[in-house]
Amino acid sequence: MLDQSGVRPSKIVSVLATQVGGIGNLNVTDHDVCNYLSTKRHKELEKGDAQLMLQYFQKRQSENPGFFYAIQVDIEGRLANCFWADAKSRSLYKHFGDVVTFDPTYLTNKYKMPFVPLTGVNHHYQSILFGGALLWDETEESFVWLLQTWLEAMLGCPPKTVITDQDTAITNAVARVLPHSTHHFCMWHIEKKFPETLSHIYHQNNDFKYHFSKCIHDTITPEEFEMAWTELIEKYKLQNNTWIQKVYSIRERWVPAFVRASFCAGMSTTQRSESMNKFFKDYLNSSTAMSKFVTQYDRAIEARYDKEKEKNFKTKNTKPILKTLYPMEVEAAKVYTRKIFRMFQDELLESQKYVSEKITMKDGVYKYRVHECQKEFPSYIVILNIVEQKVECSCHKFEFVGILCKHALMVFIKKQIHSLPMHYLLDRWTMSAICGRDEGDFSEKLHQAEPLRNSSMWFNDIMVRSLGISEKASRSAKHHRVALQGLQALSDKLDDLPYENEQDSSLSISQVDSHSEIHDPTQGQTSQKSITLFNPVTVASKGRPRTLRMKGGLEKSRKINKCSCCKEKGHNRSTCPKVKN
Ligand SMILES: [Zn+2]
Numbered sequence: 305m306l307d308q309s310g311v312r313p314s315k316i317v318s319v320l321a322t323q324v325g326g327i328g329n330l331n332v333t334d335h336d337v338c339n340y341l342s343t344k345r346h347k348e349l350e351k352g353d354a355q356l357m358l359q360y361f362q363k364r365q366s367e368n369p370g371f372f373y374a375i376q377v378d379i380e381g382r383l384a385n386c387f388w389a390d391a392k393s394r395s396l397y398k399h400f401g402d403v404v405t406f407d408p409t410y411l412t413n414k415y416k417m418p419f420v421p422l423t424g425v426n427h428h429y430q431s432i433l434f435g436g437a438l439l440w441d442e443t444e445e446s447f448v449w450l451l452q453t454w455l456e457a458m459l460g461c462p463p464k465t466v467i468t469d470q471d472t473a474i475t476n477a478v479a480r481v482l483p484h485s486t487h488h489f490c491m492w493h494i495e496k497k498f499p500e501t502l503s504h505i506y507h508q509n510n511d512f513k514y515h516f517s518k519c520i521h522d523t524i525t526p527e528e529f530e531m532a533w534t535e536l537i538e539k540y541k542l543q544n545n546t547w548i549q550k551v552y553s554i555r556e557r558w559v560p561a562f563v564r565a566s567f568c569a570g571m572s573t574t575q576r577s578e579s580m581n582k583f584f585k586d587y588l589n590s591s592t593a594m595s596k597f598v599t600q601y602d603r604a605i606e607a608r609y610d611k612e613k614e615k616n617f618k619t620k621n622t623k624p625i626l627k628t629l630y631p632m633e634v635e636a637a638k639v640y641t642r643k644i645f646r647m648f649q650d651e652l653l654e655s656q657k658y659v660s661e662k663i664t665m666k667d668g669v670y671k672y673r674v675h676e677c678q679k680e681f682p683s684y685i686v687i688l689n690i691v692e693q694k695v696e697c698s699c700h701k702f703e704f705v706g707i708l709c710k711h712a713l714m715v716f717i718k719k720q721i722h723s724l725p726m727h728y729l730l731d732r733w734t735m736s737a738i739c740g741r742d743e744g745d746f747s748e749k750l751h752q753a754e755p756l757r758n759s760s761m762w763f764n765d766i767m768v769r770s771l772g773i774s775e776k777a778s779r780s781a782k783h784h785r786v787a788l789q790g791l792q793a794l795s796d797k798l799d800d801l802p803y804e805n806e807q808d809s810s811l812s813i814s815q816v817d818s819h820s821e822i823h824d825p826t827q828g829q830t831s832q833k834s835i836t837l838f839n840p841v842t843v844a845s846k847g848r849p850r851t852l853r854m855k856g857g858l859e860k861s862r863k864i865n866k867c868s869c870c871k872e873k874g875h876n877r878s879t880c881p882k883v884k885n
Pocket residue numbers: 684697698699700701709710711712
């Protein structure tokens with residue numbers, strides 16, 4: 305069975321047993337099971353396709369050990385879920401992993417497997433990828449597998465915010481794997497459902513659309529939203545509409561007045577992941593085989609890296625046009641990337657249209673009402689602490705996007721603060737976002753995250769960190785020489801460490817090996833015999849499917865145990881016969 309699938313046995317490492325458990329728990333009818341089986345057959349991989357894909361992954365990893373991939377197979381040895389991320393994606397995550405969005409899409413009609421690119425935003429405000437996955441289906445189990453695998457590839461640092469569609473399977477999976485991340489729903493998808501679900505209201509009342517939009521988009525604080533919503537519900541008698549009750553109960557996850565209080569790099573929809581999906585459509589079509597798919601994915605992602613390089617070059621080698629005389633504009637032009645500078649500049653220019661009225665002043669804390677010159681509404685509340693140079697605006701633009709809003713800037717200028725306080729220059733929007741932060745924020749995040757437990761995680765961790773060094777070392781011959789000397793010194797130091805530490809890693813390797821129970825042919829047969837769709841209990845006792853990752857890389861890392869003195873294998877400097885002599 306395993307051979308027929310074309311998947312190399314040594315890489316068949318986990319069994320999608322919970323799939324079966326799920327079906328049993330759902331109390332399915334015979335009809336459902338028939339459907340289940342036929343889709344299963346339909347998804348059967350073209351002979352050799354999965355193997356070609358694996359060969360490609362292996363090749364990528366041998367070229368660059370920072371390449372990460374993970375594969376999960378179903379009970380019959382067919383490839384079910386797979387995830388991969390190139391080294392650069394993993395390195396970018398260190399700097400821009402604060403917000404991630406994903407939205408499954410069907411590009412690979414050949415196997416009807418949803419493709420899930422994980423998308424983020426770089427310092428040029430461009431969409432970037434943190435890896436991609438081909439999933440068997442869109443169940444909670446598949447998403448849990450994806451998020452766990454993805455998190456491991458990204459060194460266990462969860463994002464601050466996740467934005468997805470409002471979907472039960474995804475929502476449960478995010479809650480299980482990323483319990484400390486803020487999870488927002490795509491505003492646009494929920495809004496789109498209003499005309500569909502409330503078509504009678506839309507037909508009877510021409511002004512509902514207008515009032516609804518005002519309630520969602522023109523309310524600034526949660527209090528304002530609550531008032532507008534109550535009014536809307538009463539006016540159109542929607543108190544007993546269960547769907548309305550449902551979207552209201554999740555308001556904190558999609559209504560701008562709420563979501564703007566947390567950092568989303570400016571995203572309130574899954575639009576970035578949708579445009580990423582569209583982007584891939586140019587590279588892939590419905591008949592693309594899986595092995596071809598991953599190759600094309602790499603080509604597509606290379607094209608994106610070229611775009612980033614273009615922007616880096618432009619920011620470094622051209623000067624933006626300044627439009628005001630404020631020193632903060634000059635400062636912003638120096639540090640921000642060009643795109644972010646323009647966004648800041650727009651806010652600064654707009655701020656000139658606004659006026660303010662002082663509401664209160666106490667102990668150096670000013671409270672203003674800020675609004676446009678000739679318009680009383682909408683108005684914003686800006687609180688300024690003049691000593692600490694801290695400002696808070698009810699529009700929450702800084703919290704949401706990371707750039708100061710026109711209202712806050714207006715108050716700064718009014719109070720003669722003409723220089724941008726450092727704490728309002730978010731590193732992730734500056735040109736230095738991609739260099740020199742390795743020891744700062746990221747290692748802090750690492751400490752908050754779970755400690756790295758095994759050799760595969762240690763390997764991954766060092767791999768990703770050293771990518772930054774490779775980049776710096778390639779700047780000039782001199783950089784390269786210094787890096788080489790440093791690496792040699794480090795390598796010697798590691799060689800001289802006592803051998804006892806090795807036990808940890810060999811222990812974890814044997815643990816990793818034991819995950820791949822299915823290697824054992826007898827074991828494989830028993831599981832095939834004992835597992836039927838209607839007998840989930842024995843399956844469940846096997847526990848969650850597990851996956852082996854980076855094994856190739858690991859084996860390689862263990863081979864390089866050379867003595868730093870005589871360069872021979874099998875001993876280290878402290879036990880070297882030549883040193884003793
Ligand atoms: Zn504001």
